[in-house]
Amino acid sequence: MSQGKGLLERLERKGISRRDFMKYCTTLTATMGLSSAYVPKVAAALANAPRPPVIWLALAECTGCAESTLRTMYPWIDQLVLDIISLDYHETIMAPSGEAAEKSLRDSITKNAGKFILVVDGAVPTGDNGNFGTVGGKTMLELIKEVGPKAMATICIGTCASYGGLPAAAPNLTQAKSVSEVTGLKTVNIPGCPPNPINFVGTVVNFLLFGKLPELDDKGRPLFAYGQLIHDQCPRRSHFDSGEFVTSFNSDEARKGWCLYQMGCKGPDTYNNCPKVKWNDGTSWPVQAGHPCIGCSEPNFWDKSTPFFKSS
Amino acid sequence: MARVVIDPITRIEGHLKIEVEVQNGKVTNAWSSSTLFRGIEIMLQGRDPRDANLFTQRACGVCTYVHALSSIRAVDDALGSKMADNGRIIRTLLHGSQYLHDHMVHFYHLHALDWVDIVSSLKADPKKTAELATKLSPNSPEAGVNDFKAVQARVKKFVESGQLGPFANGYWGHPAYKLPPEANLMAVAHYIMALKQQARTARLMAIFGGKNPHVQSMYLGGVTCATDLTPDRIAEFKYLWLETMAFVNDVYIPDVLAVAPFYKDWAKIGGTQNFLAYGDFPMGPKEPDSFLMPRGAIFNRNLAKVEPVDVSLITEEIKHSWYEGDPKGLNPANGETKPKFDKYDTEARYSWMKAPRYKGEPMEVGPLARVLIAYGKGVPAVKENVDAVLKHLAIPADALFSTLGRVAARAIETKVIGEAMGTLLGQLIANVKSGDLNICDGRPWEEMPSEGMGAGLNDVPRGALGHWISVKDKKIANYQMVVPSTWNIGPRDAADKMGPLEHALIGTPVVDPKRPVEILRTIHSFDPCIACGVHVIDTESNEVYKFEVV
Numbered sequence: 001m002s003q004g005k006g007l008l009e010r011l012e013r014k015g016i017s018r019r020d021f022m023k024y025c026t027t028l029t030a031t032m033g034l035s036s037a038y039v040p041k042v043a044a045a046l047a048n049a050p051r052p053p054v055i056w057l058a059l060a061e062c063t064g065c066a067e068s069t070l071r072t073m074y075p076w077i078d079q080l081v082l083d084i085i086s087l088d089y090h091e092t093i094m095a096p097s098g099e100a101a102e103k104s105l106r107d108s109i110t111k112n113a114g115k116f117i118l119v120v121d122g123a124v125p126t127g128d129n130g131n132f133g134t135v136g137g138k139t140m141l142e143l144i145k146e147v148g149p150k151a152m153a154t155i156c157i158g159t160c161a162s163y164g165g166l167p168a169a170a171p172n173l174t175q176a177k178s179v180s181e182v183t184g185l186k187t188v189n190i191p192g193c194p195p196n197p198i199n200f201v202g203t204v205v206n207f208l209l210f211g212k213l214p215e216l217d218d219k220g221r222p223l224f225a226y227g228q229l230i231h232d233q234c235p236r237r238s239h240f241d242s243g244e245f246v247t248s249f250n251s252d253e254a255r256k257g258w259c260l261y262q263m264g265c266k267g268p269d270t271y272n273n274c275p276k277v278k279w280n281d282g283t284s285w286p287v288q289a290g291h292p293c294i295g296c297s298e299p300n301f302w303d304k305s306t307p308f309f310k311s312s
Numbered sequence: 313m314a315r316v317v318i319d320p321i322t323r324i325e326g327h328l329k330i331e332v333e334v335q336n337g338k339v340t341n342a343w344s345s346s347t348l349f350r351g352i353e354i355m356l357q358g359r360d361p362r363d364a365n366l367f368t369q370r371a372c373g374v375c376t377y378v379h380a381l382s383s384i385r386a387v388d389d390a391l392g393s394k395m396a397d398n399g400r401i402i403r404t405l406l407h408g409s410q411y412l413h414d415h416m417v418h419f420y421h422l423h424a425l426d427w428v429d430i431v432s433s434l435k436a437d438p439k440k441t442a443e444l445a446t447k448l449s450p451n452s453p454e455a456g457v458n459d460f461k462a463v464q465a466r467v468k469k470f471v472e473s474g475q476l477g478p479f480a481n482g483y484w485g486h487p488a489y490k491l492p493p494e495a496n497l498m499a500v501a502h503y504i505m506a507l508k509q510q511a512r513t514a515r516l517m518a519i520f521g522g523k524n525p526h527v528q529s530m531y532l533g534g535v536t537c538a539t540d541l542t543p544d545r546i547a548e549f550k551y552l553w554l555e556t557m558a559f560v561n562d563v564y565i566p567d568v569l570a571v572a573p574f575y576k577d578w579a580k581i582g583g584t585q586n587f588l589a590y591g592d593f594p595m596g597p598k599e600p601d602s603f604l605m606p607r608g609a610i611f612n613r614n615l616a617k618v619e620p621v622d623v624s625l626i627t628e629e630i631k632h633s634w635y636e637g638d639p640k641g642l643n644p645a646n647g648e649t650k651p652k653f654d655k656y657d658t659e660a661r662y663s664w665m666k667a668p669r670y671k672g673e674p675m676e677v678g679p680l681a682r683v684l685i686a687y688g689k690g691v692p693a694v695k696e697n698v699d700a701v702l703k704h705l706a707i708p709a710d711a712l713f714s715t716l717g718r719v720a721a722r723a724i725e726t727k728v729i730g731e732a733m734g735t736l737l738g739q740l741i742a743n744v745k746s747g748d749l750n751i752c753d754g755r756p757w758e759e760m761p762s763e764g765m766g767a768g769l770n771d772v773p774r775g776a777l778g779h780w781i782s783v784k785d786k787k788i789a790n791y792q793m794v795v796p797s798t799w800n801i802g803p804r805d806a807a808d809k810m811g812p813l814e815h816a817l818i819g820t821p822v823v824d825p826k827r828p829v830e831i832l833r834t835i836h837s838f839d840p841c842i843a844c845g846v847h848v849i850d851t852e853s854n855e856v857y858k859f860e861v862v
Contacts, residue, residue: 051475064373064525070509071418071524078507082466086475091322092374093423097832101322131653148678165354166370173351173651174604194373194525215581249531249753250396254538268698279523280515283548289522290536294366302367307360309757 051086053116059140060167062311065158068194085240118151121166123160127175148183162189169302193296199225229266233275264310266295323422342817345663356791378524378772382779384530390766396750399534407734409516416774421505428499431484436497449566463501483829490574533753568723582715582834587681592771608685618688628666629805647792664802675810677775677799683721718837797841
């Protein structure tokens with residue numbers, strides 16, 4: 001078994017040029033809010049070997065966070081999975097099922113105890129002794145309590161794992177809670193419903209680059225992605241300042257792209273970088289599509305931000 | 313008798329558990345159990361009906377968008393929204409985009425590894441692989457000798473690193489894998505290619521939906537994307553759609569046709585009896601008349617008789633589900649959701665899913681149901697493509713009632729629906745050109761009715777999807793969803809009749825109960841949207857395999 005070569009060498013072997021590689025390092029570096037002087041360091045971090053082991057547990061979730069991660073473009077998902085990390089357990093994409101899948105989980109935990117990165121999507125149902133959600137005959141509550149403390153770091157991807165999210169919305173029948181509430185672990189939270197994959201990948205790169213997790217706000221969110229209000233970065237902000245508001249979705253004001261505040265936009269209360277990086281390779285984001293921001297990266301937004309539309 | 317537990321089933325969305333008995337190397341009994349309850353219907357009570365689509369969309373992030381669509385249609389129905397034609401077109405284009413994305417990801421990333429042996433690809437001759445790929449599909453991209461050499465080198469390097477990640481402990485080398493090394497290498501190359509293509513195809517939904525997953529542009533009578541009805545946005549959509557269709561025609565369809573001949577025995581395994589489709593893809597304002605994929609029901613595999621659908625005859629039975637109430641259940645328009653977990657017991661209650669029945673019968677929904685109903689009704693685009701596939705594989709029409717039939721139907725409808733998106737795009741361009749920029753019902757909320765009942769019926773990638781809503785005082789009084797995977801994967805009903813997946817598993821060969829790749833083939837052919845575990849009981853050896861969760 002050869003010890004893995006650096007990523008750049010692996011990429012070059014399959015025809016990805018140094019220039020392409022530097023391009024995606026530049027994109028990541030910019031998202032992380034680092035100066036361009038860091039680009040070579042990001043490149044070096046990604047080229048490290050062996051690939052860091054990652055275990056991804058899916059709890060009370062919808063798989064939207066996993067799907068969102070599949071949409072990453074800088075790097076692409078095949079590069080992330082084949083060349084950058086070692087994704088040892090992820091139910092949505094892994095080849096084996098059942099016993100063989102459990103073996104993958106056990107093997108990685110045993111071999112990498114205290115060294116693997118744990119990624120969690122979904123909340124933890126705690127009601128009725130955790131019986132509202134089971135995997136492999138074990139409750140999700142038991143599973144996360146067991147695996148969580150063995151990880152080097154825990155990244156909560158999505159608002160459910162970070163803060164309880166949708167399953168925890170009133171009346172919270174299953175008494176769903178966040179990973180940190182249940183385990184007492186300090187988690188890195190990448191909220192959003194789902195989050196933009198660039199924020200998750202940026203966090204992983206930050207870890208590889210500095211050997212530590214990024215600087216967080218008081219809600220556990222990396223400042224490079226969640227350091228500013230949507231409202232302060234919004235391209236429609238000048239309309240807000242000029243008092244130009246949309247009052248009907250089917251109107252000239254809507255077609256002119258005026259401010260959606262009076263329709264219920266939660267941009268003024270929401271920390272995220274959607275206006276800056278946008279979604280799906282910069283294609284759009286909800287406000288660009290004429291819809292108010294629903295504040296999906298804030299704790300309890302399903303209750304706190306609803307009704308999403310203002311009644312008048 | 314042995315009991316084998318495969319838990320969890322992977323490469324699906326969500327949490328599911330299946331138990332089967334095996335006798336003489338074949339499945340003789342099966343139980344399907346969903347193991348996660350979140351209670352979305354109950355949390356909607358008392359909320360603003362316009363918020364419902366944002367909540368329900370979170371039922372699933374794989375089949376993202378579809379619950380938003382059925383939800384907003386239910387609210388439109390309940391409140392009498394005035395539908396904007398552009399709203400109808402854009403919602404349908406978003407739906408077509410979801411099909412293109414979803415079926416591609418299912419075939420390559422959720423299903424292919426049941427048929428494709430990655431390790432075998434290391435033995436392939438890249439030159440022969442290039443010849444094979446070009447023969448199967450003259451326009452196949454990245455099909456040169458060097459392309460396949462590079463893929464093979466990448467797989468080799470990955471294997472040699474010793475860090476196999478998600479491919480560790482796969483069923484590699486299992487005798488049920490039948491493809492020659494060259495076909496395996498081609499499939500692995502296309503697995504990687506599709507990983508990139510799906511991220512680009514998802515951009516289609518972001519153009520008019522703001523983002524993917526979980527679009528955010530639905531409103532009463534249409535959509536909110538007022539600033540996106542511009543030539544540059546429409547062109548962006550068109551060229552991404554063309555790029556995706558090229559992948560469908562030059563890679564996806566040829567791959568299905570290439571793999572199928574090696575697995576023709578699967579045209580006799582995994583079939584069910586009855587099929588239901590609500591129909592979808594309104595090509596004009598009249599519904600359901602203008603649907604591209606028609607509404608209908610087929611009983612006992614009788615393709616000659618496609619019956620009309622009366623949704624008042626749907627019941628959701630709960631005898632074997634962890635809910636309180638009448639075991640025979642209720643029609644979803646008056647449905648209730650009262651969870652009560654006791655224990656997992658295949659003789660009593662064993663699933664969080666209810667058992668939906670139509671006229672008291674279990675019904676398969678999804679690509680195969682849609683294609684069979686369209687075929688039975690003689691829809692030209694479907695008939696032409698189905699007949700071409702049957703001819704290519706030299707199999708009769710009744711071979712469609714199978715696991716392989718499900719895989720083929722999914723590919724066929726991807727092509728048919730994808731092509732229809734061109735017509736829809738033409739309609740949008742014509743409207744915009746004529747100055748029609750209306751996108752939704754812009755009436756103030758105060759002027760909308762305070763009460764109403766409505767249903768939103770759609771046929772989404774995994775099958776017939778219905779949302780039922782009752783509105784009182786401008787708030788949601790009751791909400792029920794009957795989702796495709798509940799039809800397909802749900803448990804036994806009040807009369808103890810098996811659900812479609814349970815029925816389909818009967819007769820599945822199992823060479824090695826410890827490595828039950830055959831069972832996964834039929835489970836994955838339904839594209840279940842719930843995470844699961846499978847329990848296999850071998851009635852000969854009486855052996856119980858138990859698998860720990862760490």
